[in-house]
Amino acid sequence: MRRLLLLAPLLLFTAGCGLVQSSDDEATDTAREVAGRAGRLLHSQRPRTAEEVGRSASGIDGVEVMRLTGTSTHDGDGVDVVVRTTGSAYNGWIDVEEVTVRRCFTVRVSPKAEWDEVPRDVDCPDGPPLTFAPPPEPPRLPYEELRARLPQVPEDGRADEAGVRRTLASLDLDPAIRTEVKAEGGRVGVLLSVPGNGFDPQDCLVARVSPGETRVWVPSRIQRMPGEGGCSIGNALNPQPAPH
Numbered sequence: 001m002r003r004l005l006l007l008a009p010l011l012l013f014t015a016g017c018g019l020v021q022s023s024d025d026e027a028t029d030t031a032r033e034v035a036g037r038a039g040r041l042l043h044s045q046r047p048r049t050a051e052e053v054g055r056s057a058s059g060i061d062g063v064e065v066m067r068l069t070g071t072s073t074h075d076g077d078g079v080d081v082v083v084r085t086t087g088s089a090y091n092g093w094i095d096v097e098e099v100t101v102r103r104c105f106t107v108r109v110s111p112k113a114e115w116d117e118v119p120r121d122v123d124c125p126d127g128p129p130l131t132f133a134p135p136p137e138p139p140r141l142p143y144e145e146l147r148a149r150l151p152q153v154p155e156d157g158r159a160d161e162a163g164v165r166r167t168l169a170s171l172d173l174d175p176a177i178r179t180e181v182k183a184e185g186g187r188v189g190v191l192l193s194v195p196g197n198g199f200d201p202q203d204c205l206v207a208r209v210s211p212g213e214t215r216v217w218v219p220s221r222i223q224r225m226p227g228e229g230g231c232s233i234g235n236a237l238n239p240q241p242a243p244h
Contacts, residue, residue: 022091034062035105036116037060039119042081042109063084078112080108084104086101106122146171150209153210186210187211191207206232220242
């Protein structure tokens with residue numbers, strides 16, 4: 001009877017071992033959670049190229065980008081990103097020291113993907129993580145130059161559209177900057193804008209040359225959001241009220 005009592009705790013521990021997760025498995029789960037967090041951060045309805053997705057993923061803490069598959073988020077099944085992450089765990093019943101693992105997972109970036117989609121376990125590709133060049137800087141909009149060169153019109157005068165167009169031509173603008181000029185009621189509106197992505201605030205300058213006042217300004221961030229009309233020739237001619 002005494003032997004059975006001594007063996008009981010050992011038998012109980014042995015029987016329960018099937019329920020006790022190893023530190024390696026726990027560390028892998030932790031690494032998977034990092035990959036899952038990356039997937040949630042990358043999730044968006046905004047169209048992006050595979051390079052843009054990879055660049056964004058490589059900037060996430062604890063994530064290395066090992067492979068990209070696909071061309072853009074909105075083509076086919078989207079972009080698959082193989083990420084390598086690290087996880088650690090310690091289980092005093094099984095391991096003497098903390099266990100740290102590096103594991104790879106596939107994160108799908110597509111408008112069809114679920115926000116909390118579970119990353120798939122994959123073998124880590126050979127070679128170092130991918131690196132990405134910084135995105136090209138958008139052309140600078142010439143705020144100071146435009147304000148200095150636009151004509152001033154007397155209060156009893158009338159703005160000259162042709163003169164405003166000549167001023168814009170003299171600025172030697174970057175070809176990526178779109179210009180729009182419109183005359184209305186004795187005043188001339190000007191819009192300088194850089195193409196946006198349809199989701200984030202657009203970069204633009206608006207100006208109005210009118211009798212007694214020449215004004216150049218950058219619309220508020222809210223007004224520059226898609227659909228808000230801040231980056232429009234209409235806003236130049238008839239400025240929107242400031243948001244509250």
